[in-house]
Structure formats: structure tokens, C-alpha cells
Amino acid sequence: MAASMKGQKPELKHYLRSNKLPDIYEALLTGLAVMCPDDPLQFILDKLRNLKENGIDELNWDMFVEEYMKPPNKVITESNLDFIFNLDDESMIDFIDIPVNIQRGQGYFGGRFEGITKSRKIWPTPEMYATAYGHYNMSLKNMCFSAWMQYYLHKKKKKLAMEKKMNRAALHHAHRILRVHLNVWRDWLRYRKGCQAMAYHKLKRIYFVSVGIVLFREWRAVAKRNKDQREYFEISLRRLERGENVDDEETFGQGDGDAQDKLSGQLGIELAVKVFSFLDIADLARCACVCRSWKVIAYHSSLWNRLDFSKVRNRVTDLVTTKLLSKCRPYLIHLSMRGCSQLHSATFTALSECRNLQDLNLSECKGLDDESLKLVVKGCKIILYLNLSHTHITDASLRTISKYCHNVQFLSLAYCKKFSDRGLQYLSAGKCSKKLEYLDLSGCLQITPDGFKSLSAGCTMLQILVLNEFPTLNDDCMIAIAAKCTKIHTLSILGSPLLTDETFKRLANNRHLRKLRIEGNQRISDLSLKAIGKNCTELEHLYLADCQRLTDASLKAIANCSKLVVCNMADVVQITNTGVQSLAEGSCAASLRELNLTNCIRVGDMAMFNIRKFKNLVYLSVCFCEHISEKSGIELLGQLHALVSLDISGCNCSDEGLSSLGKYNNHLRDVTLSECADITDLGLQKFTQQCKDIERLDLSHCKLLTDGAIKNLAFCCRYLTSLNLAGCKLITNLSIQYLSGVCHHLHTLDISGCIIITDKALKYLRKGCKKLKYLTMLYCKGVTKHAAMKMMRHVPALKYSDDEIPIYYGYK
Numbered sequence: 001m002a003a004s005m006k007g008q009k010p011e012l013k014h015y016l017r018s019n020k021l022p023d024i025y026e027a028l029l030t031g032l033a034v035m036c037p038d039d040p041l042q043f044i045l046d047k048l049r050n051l052k053e054n055g056i057d058e059l060n061w062d063m064f065v066e067e068y069m070k071p072p073n074k075v076i077t078e079s080n081l082d083f084i085f086n087l088d089d090e091s092m093i094d095f096i097d098i099p100v101n102i103q104r105g106q107g108y109f110g111g112r113f114e115g116i117t118k119s120r121k122i123w124p125t126p127e128m129y130a131t132a133y134g135h136y137n138m139s140l141k142n143m144c145f146s147a148w149m150q151y152y153l154h155k156k157k158k159k160l161a162m163e164k165k166m167n168r169a170a171l172h173h174a175h176r177i178l179r180v181h182l183n184v185w186r187d188w189l190r191y192r193k194g195c196q197a198m199a200y201h202k203l204k205r206i207y208f209v210s211v212g213i214v215l216f217r218e219w220r221a222v223a224k225r226n227k228d229q230r231e232y233f234e235i236s237l238r239r240l241e242r243g244e245n246v247d248d249e250e251t252f253g254q255g256d257g258d259a260q261d262k263l264s265g266q267l268g269i270e271l272a273v274k275v276f277s278f279l280d281i282a283d284l285a286r287c288a289c290v291c292r293s294w295k296v297i298a299y300h301s302s303l304w305n306r307l308d309f310s311k312v313r314n315r316v317t318d319l320v321t322t323k324l325l326s327k328c329r330p331y332l333i334h335l336s337m338r339g340c341s342q343l344h345s346a347t348f349t350a351l352s353e354c355r356n357l358q359d360l361n362l363s364e365c366k367g368l369d370d371e372s373l374k375l376v377v378k379g380c381k382i383i384l385y386l387n388l389s390h391t392h393i394t395d396a397s398l399r400t401i402s403k404y405c406h407n408v409q410f411l412s413l414a415y416c417k418k419f420s421d422r423g424l425q426y427l428s429a430g431k432c433s434k435k436l437e438y439l440d441l442s443g444c445l446q447i448t449p450d451g452f453k454s455l456s457a458g459c460t461m462l463q464i465l466v467l468n469e470f471p472t473l474n475d476d477c478m479i480a481i482a483a484k485c486t487k488i489h490t491l492s493i494l495g496s497p498l499l500t501d502e503t504f505k506r507l508a509n510n511r512h513l514r515k516l517r518i519e520g521n522q523r524i525s526d527l528s529l530k531a532i533g534k535n536c537t538e539l540e541h542l543y544l545a546d547c548q549r550l551t552d553a554s555l556k557a558i559a560n561c562s563k564l565v566v567c568n569m570a571d572v573v574q575i576t577n578t579g580v581q582s583l584a585e586g587s588c589a590a591s592l593r594e595l596n597l598t599n600c601i602r603v604g605d606m607a608m609f610n611i612r613k614f615k616n617l618v619y620l621s622v623c624f625c626e627h628i629s630e631k632s633g634i635e636l637l638g639q640l641h642a643l644v645s646l647d648i649s650g651c652n653c654s655d656e657g658l659s660s661l662g663k664y665n666n667h668l669r670d671v672t673l674s675e676c677a678d679i680t681d682l683g684l685q686k687f688t689q690q691c692k693d694i695e696r697l698d699l700s701h702c703k704l705l706t707d708g709a710i711k712n713l714a715f716c717c718r719y720l721t722s723l724n725l726a727g728c729k730l731i732t733n734l735s736i737q738y739l740s741g742v743c744h745h746l747h748t749l750d751i752s753g754c755i756i757i758t759d760k761a762l763k764y765l766r767k768g769c770k771k772l773k774y775l776t777m778l779y780c781k782g783v784t785k786h787a788a789m790k791m792m793r794h795v796p797a798l799k800y801s802d803d804e805i806p807i808y809y810g811y812k
Contacts, residue, residue: 561587710735
């Protein structure tokens with residue numbers, strides 16, 4: 001084609017160019033090269049037919065290639081096309097065709113063409129060549145001159161910029177040198193001024209100390225003279241009253257010390273304040289009336305940063321509280337008004353002035369309402385601990401708390417019956433919701449699953465949640481909590497029988513769980529404990545009392561909780577020796593300190609053998625485990641040398657077992673032997689002689705004990721603080737006399753059912769047991785009502801009745 005196009009007329013070449021025949025050729029070759037059709041001829045005919053129908057206006061080099069196969073670059077270059085069509089032939093530029101007669105028509109592909117019938121050639125002359133050459137030279141000169149001028153201007157601009165930079169650098173260097181010298185001079189000046197100020201303060205201090213020494217010496221001399229004169233006249237007055245001579249024997253100024261305050265004078269103010277810190281509000285008020293020095297001590301600020309009105313709840317009134325709060329409001333931090341039912345708006349108004357209050361307990365305050373609480377929280381905005389349990393607050397109070405208490409971390413709403421789900425919605429929407437860590441909603445049965453959803457959506461930082469005595473609590477409520485409150489580490493849901501395994505499986509996904517308390521749930525099974533034991537590796541405290549469906553598999557599941565400290569399986573009757581063995585062989589054996597197997601009736605001697613592996617066990621309860629024998633079971637418990645507290649109530653324990661228990665473990669402090677009917681005076685005597693550090697002892701319903709046993713107990717265990725002798729019908733006044741004569745630390749005593757004891761025993765208690773705070777005397781017919789009423793003046797908590805002995809006491 002190139003050979004045939006070389007000699008052709010320029011008109012034809014113009015025709016080819018104007019109708020885009022090279023572009024069509026390029027598009028067809030590209031399509032054939034890329035698509036590689038099976039029938040190339042048919043491919044070309046199809047594409048030409050398509051081109052004829054659509055025209056050549058949107059012609060492109062890759063239009064005949066499918067979209068997914070289009071190459072990024074051209075397959076055929078333009079130089080090849082020009083060579084093929086020979087469009088760069090010199091004939092295109094040597095002459096110009098001038099059309100004379102034109103015939104218009106339409107090409108095959110739809111393009112327009114003009115037929116040429118005649119043309120004329122124009123050849124360049126020498127003058128035209130000279131002119132073109134001159135023009136070309138002038139263009140070159142202009143281009144070179146422009147390039148040179150641009151280079152020169154660039155160099156000049158660069159030189160000027162460099163000069164500016166050098167000037168700025170020189171100026172910056174000069175300023176920097178000045179700044180360095182200025183800083184050195186400033187440091188020197190500061191040092192000199194510091195030295196001058198130090199010298200001035202030293203001279204000023206020396207001056208004031210010198211003046212103070214002079215003044216103190218003069219004051220001391222005057223005070224000494226006044227004291228000597230006062231002592232002299234006091235001694236003289238005493239001697240005159242006794243009829244003695246004033247000038248005989250005694251030296252001037254030496255008194256007998258009758259007027260000296262030993263508490264504030266010898267102990268000092270700090271120790272005296274420490275002594276006064278053990279007194280309650282009423283005792284502090286009495287001490288303030290003794291003398292001026294005691295009044296100063298009684299009103300020390302450290303004694304009034306914590307007030308507890310609950311100890312005098314029946315006597316405290318608005319008048320008393322307003323006076324005390326007005327005096328100690330600047331430094332009051334902790335305040336408890338629990339059970340103060342006689343307080344009203346005057347007290348809460350005074351309470352709102354305590355701006356530094358952080359701990360406030362208003363539980364069981366009948367005078368508290370929404371308006372009073374609003375007044376308090378608007379004034380005390382930094383409260384961290386707020387207890388409103390057993391009050392009549394409504395949703396308005398929760399809205400007030402969410403609005404003003406931005407820092408509250410502890411909130412107790414237990415047994416508050418008048419707020420609803422909307423109140424929890426207010427609480428979760430407030431600023432305090434992100435800081436709330438402890439929440440107690442025990443007994444709030446009016447809350448529905450919607451309320452728990454609102455709570456979980458806002459209070460996502462909850463760590464401790466208490467939902468005790470909540471019989472309407474169901475899975476929907478707890479699933480909402482478990483889904484969003486993922487930081488909970490302590491959960492107490494005692495008395496919630498409707499919860500199933502689904503709830504506890506969701507809770508088991510919380511790996512932060514450390515303490516779980518469940519009671520009275522008959523739907524929870526071993527599946528829940530398996531999930532908890534698998535996921536909650538940080539578990540420390542587990543309380544599962546009265547969950548009847550749990551078996552040994554549950555103990556096996558939690559045996560791998562290496563941080564488990566407390567395990568309470570009381571009243572889980574399906575627990576056997578196998579479960580205790582699994583627990584003892586698990587990784588929790590090294591950390592377990594408390595184990596409660598009360599009323600696990602299938603636990604026997606083999607379990608006691610495995611319990612010996614708990615080397616750090618401090619507390620153990622095996623109450624009413626009837627299959628534990630005396631020789632093979634009770635004696636093995638004596639080998640737990642870390643054991644401090646033991647409860648074997650209702651077990652088969654007699655004198656021999658009790659003696660062996662004290663023989664191998666003399667570190668016991670708290671022992672419960674209730675309803676061990678075979679224990680006699682001899683067994684208790686041997687036990688108390690071996691365990692002399694006993695502090696709490698329960699001997700209730702040990703009917704064979706007499707005064708001889710109590711005598712040995714009193715003289716051997718002098719640090720006894722709590723003693724239960726209920727149902728010991730052979731105990732007489734002599735036992736009480738022994739206890740009151742030796743056990744001066746006794747603060748709790750129960751002598752219910754001791755029918756031989758009379759009013760004389762109460763006289764012994766008043767005389768010897770000065771620290772007695774709790775005294776129970778039910779069914780004591782020998783004690784008169786008058787004597788019991790008289791005893792109430794000395795014992796804060798006393799229970800008395802002279803009713804008939806109940807049948808379950810077993811008296812004949």
C-alpha cells in the first residue's frame with residue numbers, strides 16, 4: 001500500500017485524511033490483534049457495518065475491543081500508520097492544489113467528500129527561500145536572546161535572594177548573641193536578688209525570733225510568778241482550813257496536783273484527741289462540759305469530720321443537728337443519719353451548708369422527701385457516697401441527683417418503692433452515670449426490663465451491682481446488664497428465683513467478674529458453673545447457697561479458678577465427697593481461705609480427708625453434716641493449722657473429738673458447737689485448756705454443760721468477747737459470776753432458755769462486764785421484768801422475755 005500511495009495525488013491523500021481512513025485502519029488492526037477472532041473477515045465486515053450505521057464521529061483506536069480486554073496503550077503507533085499510508089510524502093508540502101470545479105457527494109462510511117476536476121501547482125521562488133531563511137535565523141536569535149535574558153534575570157534574582165538571606169542571618173546572629181548575654185545577665189540578676197531576699201528573710205527571722213525570745217522570757221517569768229503565788233495561796237488556804245501553820249515544812253510554790261488535768265497535761269493534745277475519737281456524739285458533748293481544756297479537745301476539728309447520728313437516732317432532734325452542723329460544717333466529710341426519723345427540713349437546710357461533705361447516709365430517714373434532697377444535693381455538690389435506702393424518694397429525686405451530683409460513685413436505692421423506670425432513665429442520662437461504680441437496687445420490684453435497659457445504656461462504668469431480694473428479676477433484665485456493663489466485678493442477686501442458665505452464661509462472658517453471690521435459685525445448673533469456671537479466671541468470691549440443682553460437676557468446674565478465696569455451697573444437698581475432692585485437687589486449693597458446706601448432708605469423712613489439702617483455709621463450716629464421724633472426720637480438722645474459725649454445729653462431736661480438735665490446733669478463735677449434745681464439762685475443759693485464745697464461742701443447746709464447764713472456760717479464755725449459752729438449762733448464777741469476774745472483754749452474751757438464772761446474775765454482769773453491748777435473755781423465767789429494765793440502762797441492745805420455753809428447745 002505504501003508503494004501504491006507514494007505516487008498518488010495529494011487530493012486523494014487529503015480525502016483519506018479527512019474521512020479518517022487511517023484511524024479506521026488502526027481501530028480494525030487493534031481489534032484483530034487483541035480480540036483474535038476465529039473468522040477475521042467476518043469480524044471486519046461486522047465492524048464496518050456497525051461503523052456505517054453509527055458514523056465516524058466517535059471513532060477511537062480501541063472501540064472494536066471488548067471493555068474487559070482493552071489494552072492500556074496503543075498496539076499500532078502513528079509512525080507506522082503514516083508510513084503505511086505515506087502521508088508524510090513531500091508532495092503534501094511541495095505544492096498546494098487549488099480546486100477549480102467541485103462536486104459534492106457522500107462516502108461509503110457516511111463522510112462528505114468533494115470531487116476535484118482541476119488543480120494548479122505553486123513552486124517556491126529564491127526570494128521566498130531567502131525570506132524563509134531570514135525568518136528562521138531571526139527566530140533562532142530571538143529564542144537565544146530570550147533564553148540568555150531569562151538566565152541572566154534568574155542569576156540576578158538568585159543573587160539578590162542570597163544577599164537578603166545573608167543580611168537576615170547576620171541580624172539573627174547578632175540578636176542571638178544579645179539574647180545569650182541578656183539571659184546570662186538575667187540569671188545573674190535573679191541570683192543576686194535571691195541572695196538578697198534570703199539574707200533579708202534570715203535577718204527578719206533573727207529579728208522576730210529575738211523579739212519572741214525576749215517576750216516569751218518575760219511572759220514565762222510573769223506566768224511563773226503568778227503560778228507560784230496562786231499555788232502558795234491555795235496551799236496556805238488548805239493549811240488554814242486544816243488548822244496548820246502556813247510557814248511549816250512545805251516549800252513555797254509546791255502544790256499537791258489536785259487541780260492538774262492529767263489527760264490534756266501529760267498525754268498532750270494529739271494523744272488526748274486520739275482517746276476522744278473513740279467516743280460518740282453524746283459522750284463528746286458531756287466531755288466538753290467538764291472543763292475548758294476538755295472542751296478544747298472535744299471541739300478539735302479531727303473529731304468532727306465524721307458524725308454518726310445513728311447511734312443516738314431516738315434522741316436526736318432538729319435543734320441538736322442544726323447546732324452541731326453549724327459548728328463543724330467547714331470540716332465535715334462523713335455524715336450518717338441512718339434511722340433518724342425525727343429530722344425535718346431544718347436539718348436538711350443546715351446540711352446543705354456543708355460544702356465539703358463527701359459521704360452522706362440518709363437511709364431510713366422518714367422526713368426525707370424530694371424537696372429536702374434537692375436542697376441537700378444543690379449545696380453538697382462533691383458527694384461521692386450517697387445512701388438513700390428505705391426512703392420515699394421519687395423520680396424527681398433521681399433527676400436532681402443526675403443534675404447536681406456529678407461525682408457520685410456510690411448510690412444505694414435499696415427498698416425505695418416510689419421511683420420508676422423513668423427515674424433510672426434520668427440517672428443514666430446524667431453526668432454522674434459515667435462515674436457511678438456502685439449501685440444497690442435491692443427490693444425495688446417496680447423496675448421492669450426497660451428500666452434495666454436504660455440503666456445499662458448509660459451507666460457503663462458500673463463495677464458493683466446489688467440486686468438482692470428481687471423475686472421479679474428475670475433473664476431480660478440481666479441480659480441487658482451483661483451486654484453493656486462489662487466492667488462489673490461484683491454481683492449480688494440473692495433471692496432471685498426466676499433467673500436461668502442463659503443469664504449466667506451471659507455474665508460468664510465478663511472476664512472481670514471477681515465476686516458472685518446467688519441464693520435460693522432452683523433453675524441454675526452445672527452448665528452455668530462450667531461457663532463461669534471457664535471464662536471468669538479472676539473469680540475470688542463465690543456464694544451459691546440453696547441452689548439445689550448444682551452437683552459435684554459445679555465444684556469441678558470452679559476448681560481451676562486459681563484466685564478463689566471464698567466458696568459457699570451451703571444447702572447444696574447434692575454435693576458429695578467427690579465434689580470436695582475435685583475442689584481440693586484443683587488450682588484453687590492454694591488460695592482458698594473460706595469454705596462453707598452447711599447442710600451438705602452427703603459430705604462425709606472422705607471430704608474431711610481432702611479438706612486437709614487446703615493449707616491456707618481459715619474458715620470452715622460443716623454444720624449438720626451428719627455423715628462426718630468423730631474419729632475419722634473431726635480429728636482430721638485439727639490438722640488444718642491455719643484454721644481460725646470452725647462451725648461444726650449438729651455434727652457427731654463428743655468430748656473425745658473436741659479434745660483432739662484442740663490438741664492439734666490451738667490457734668482457733670471462733671468455734672461454734674451448737675447442738676453438739678454429747679459434749680460435757682470434761683470435753684470443754686480439755687478444749688479450753690488447749691485453746692486459750694478463743695474469742696467467740698457458741699455452746700447453745702449443749703444441754704450437758706454445767707457451771708464447772710463455764711468456770712474452766714472463764715479462767716482459761718480470758719479474752720472471750722462473744723458467748724452463746726442459749727438452751728444450756730443447767731447453767732446457774734454461778735456461771736455468770738465466773739464470767740463477770742474474769743472475762744472483762746465480753747460484749748455479746750446469750751443466755752436464752754437458762755431457766756435457773758435469776759436477777760442476781762444481772763448484778764454480776766453490771767459489776768464485771770462493763771463492755772457488754774448485746775444481751776439476750778429470752779424465756780428466762782427467773783429474771784424479773786424490773787431487773788431487765790434496770791439492765792437496759794447499762795446494755796445498749798437487750799432482748800428479754802419471760803414466755804414459755806418453745807418445744808424445739810427440747811426441755812422435758
